[in-house]
Amino acid sequence: MAKVAFIGLGVMGYPMAGHLKAAGHEVVVYNRTTAKAEAWVAQHGGSHALTPRAAAEGCDFVMTCVGNDDDLRSVVFGEEGALAALGSGAILVDHTTASAEVAREIAAAAAENGVGFVDGPVSGGQAGAENGQLAVMCGGTETDYARAKPVMDSYAKATDLFGAAGAGQLTKMVNQLCIAGLVQSISEGLFFAMKAGLDARKVAQLVSQGAGGSWQLANRHETMIDNEFDHGFAVDWMRKDLGIALDQAKAMGVSLPVAALVDQFYGEVQQMGGGRWDTSSLIQRFRKMDGQDV
Incomplete structure (x- = not known):
């Protein structure tokens, strides 16, 4: 078992840190809103710190899961950042999508x-985090990945290393x-x-069994049909992620016409007040164009 700091207790980080504690690790948490860190300790035990540096002090591993590049820099760098407290041989694992x-x-x-680093953004959504069934996509050295993997396994169903950092x-x-x-x-x-x-539910259930099937269709068709989107991965965050991907593609000279178009569609959903709706709310565009209330 290791001493682990978890920085960022959002809808993903809160349950991920809980799985670390349940697995037997010594866990200290930090969150920008202290009340959430206090609530986590009340639920799971462990302890919380008032700064990223204090959380990271003496830790073998530090896990971060925050909002974006700037948020990440703010908890890693500087006098009160986690990196300032880490000693040689410790490993920093970032689960932010950045x-x-x-x-x-x-x-x-x-x-x-002398600190190792693994970038390990996750997929599986809030449900995957709560159930410890996340997929973790990693970059870093083979040595750092091999050391971090048993810790990440606390909340992951699958991990793999795809190359160097990034x-x-x-x-x-x-x-x-x-x-x-x-x-x-x-x-x-x-x-x-x-x-x-047609009975859209029956259609979706059958199509899910064939070549048109996907996780999204199997797990989101009912709420899409029922016009329910107060769950899941928010449109605001998807637009952030697509913006990162489109910027990367531009730098690489790669054209992503479908992604660029869907990003615009998500912008329309935001204008409809759906920034916090699940990403499956793209169907609301069609309802609106059809004159339905959304």
Whole structure:
């Protein structure tokens, strides 16, 4: 068992840190809103710290899961950042969905202090975090990954290493690009089925068993049909992720026309007041165009 700090107790980080404690690790947490850290300790035990540096003091591993590149830099760097407290041989694992650039930046800074680094963005949503069934896409050295994997296994059903620092973030971009295209296609298909007078539930259930099946269709068709989106992965966060992927693609000279179009569609959902709706709310565009209340 290891001494582990977990920084960032959002909808993903809160249960992930809980799985670490349940697995027997000594866990100290930090969250920008102290009340959430206090609530976590009341539920799971362990302890909380008032700064990232204090949380990381004496730890073997520090896990971060925050909002974006700037949030990540704020908890890693500086006098009160986690990196300032880590000794040689410790490993910093970042589960934020961020840019490959910031992953490489942190990896270089960590290496100067003898600290290992793994960028490990996750997929599986809030349910995956709560059930300990996340997929973790990693970048870093084989040595650092091998040391971090048993700790990540506390909340992961699958992990893999895809290359040097930044490779995990690049893999997560692939994940988000695939999801965006899928959700748009499913929205079109389900709305088409409803307008055609078909039982969209029966259609989705059968299509899910064939070549048109996907996790998104199997797990989101009912709430999409029922017009329920107060759950899951928020549109605001998907637009953030797609923006990272589109910027990366531009730097690589790669055209992503479907992703760019779906990003615009998500912008329309935000204008409808759906920034916190689940990403499956793309179907609301069709309802609105059809004159329905959304």
